Amino acid sequence: MMAAPAMAQDKEIAALKAVLAEGPLDQALFSADFLKAVPPSQLEPVLTGIKTTIGPVAAVTHQSGATYLVETATHEMSSDIVLDAAGKIAGLFFRPPVASTATLDDILAEMGAVAPQSAFLVTENGVPLHGKDAGIGLAVGSAFKLGVLKALRDQIAAGGHRWDEVAELTAPDLSLPSGILQSWPVGAPLTLHTLASLMISMSDNTATDVLMRIAGRDAVEAALGIAPALTTRELFVMKVERDLLERYVTGDLGAKRTVLEEVAARPLPDGSKVISPHDPGAEWYISPTALCALIESVADLDVMHINPGVASKTDWAQIAFKGGSEPGVLNLTTAVTARDGTRYCVAASWNDSAPIDEAKATGAYASLLAKLAKG
Structure with missing residues (x-):
């Protein structure tokens, strides 16, 4: 039987x-x-x-x-x-189909052809293996949250904060989805570990903005190597308040910071009004080289292992992932450890004035990870 x-x-x-x-x-x-x-x-x-x-x-x-x-x-x-x-x-x-018969060169060429602007990097134990414009900072969407996590981790290591420290959700923290915390009551108590888990695994925007408030914008900017480092709420507001967006995009660093002070006084817009494509100059511009360094600096944290992204759990001993997207922007950044201890990072970004073909991008990316897994 x-x-x-x-x-x-x-x-x-x-x-x-x-x-x-x-x-x-x-x-x-x-x-x-x-x-x-x-x-x-x-x-x-x-x-x-x-x-x-x-x-x-x-x-x-x-x-x-x-x-x-x-x-x-x-x-x-x-x-x-x-x-x-x-x-x-x-x-x-x-999960994204993996092209089992494609050569590595085929896969790399496909990754580069996904969008008019593309940049990627593949490293093995920190040493570059393959890349295209790996030093160029394209818009990466929520992948910038790796820098928020690094800033927080550094402060915890220095004794400034604790993972079990409790923060209260405040009205200015509330952002728009993705995530769940935008629907939670103001005053809700949350540990920094819970906030970090939501920020990375669900790309919770409100959790991100709480952690940016706690870590401080300066610390996040230092981790990312960009300035200003926008909160998610600030980006959403400027997508609707086009006068502020224009001044932000065209202004120097001082002017940009002045605009952000004004943004803080504007209300959070309705989510249906912020579906416009990527506005060049108002995003988080980070290179694949910087993204690999960022994710490798936090890859051992348990909050990085909740959502494996595109990588197959059966292929790797450990997977750390963070991606990001908005119309015209897609990033996938993964740090994986093979069962023999070999470490790889694959960071890829695509920008376009039109929506990115996400199926094509994730398919090529998944195929590349599968090739690395097979050695």
């Missing part, structure tokens, strides 16, 4: 093969709750894009828990699936 876990795996494998089979979406495969959360109009184009990229499924093998490896003639893709009691799909997650 077949063991229950094996029978469950067989059903999950069959469901994955059915979802990725050629042809239109079969809604009967999914639970009603799943289709309510992810309507067919959203689900079908995602699945169509994946199937177009990877081609027909050749094999699906169990890795661990709910995770399976999907293999085709050209790609490998790690996937998570959960079935309900009726055998319907209740949870489904696909």
Whole structure:
């Protein structure tokens, strides 16, 4: 008699093969709750894009828990699936497909071709292996939060703060999503460890601004090597207050700091009004070289290991990740440690006046990490 876990795996494998089979979406495969959360109009184009990229499924093998490896003639893709009691799909997650037949040169060329402005760096034990414009600072979105974490860590190491220190959420700290703390009550007590965990794993903007207040803008600027270092709230306000944005972008450092004093008095805008593309000159401009140095300085912290990003947990002994994005901006920065102790960093940034093709970027990035994992 077949063991229950094996029978469950067989059903999950069959469901994955059915979802990725050629042809239109079969809604009967999914639970009603799943289709309510992810309507067919959203689900079908995602699945169509994946199937177009990877081609027909050749094999699906169990890795661990709910995770399976999907293999085709050209790609490998790690996937998570959960079935309900009726055998319907209740949870489904696909990681970026990895081009298993592409050469390293192919992958590096693809990374450079994602957007008109691209910069990346690959290091091994701190030594550069591959790169493109690695010293140029492109806009990196929330990847700047690595500098906030480094400033905080340095102050904790010096005895200025403690991870279990409690900070209260104040009204001026409140920002816009991503994150959850913007919905929490003013006065809510939070440890610095909790704030750092939310800032890194969920890219919580309000948590970030609290920590910037605690660490101080000067310390964050020193960690990042840029000035001014904006809070997330300041960027959101200027996306709506275009007069302030214009003065900030065109002003010298002193003028920029004056503008930020005025920004502090303006209300937090409605989130629906700040979806405009990246405004050149109002962002966090950090090079891949600096990002690798930053992430390696905090890679051992437990808050860096909550969200692995694009890297596969089965490939590495340790993964530290932080990315960032807004329309026209995408960054992925990962520090990984192989099981033999070899350390790699891959930092990549893409900027464009139009939205970045995130599927293309993350696919190439995931393929590069997979190549490094295989040695």
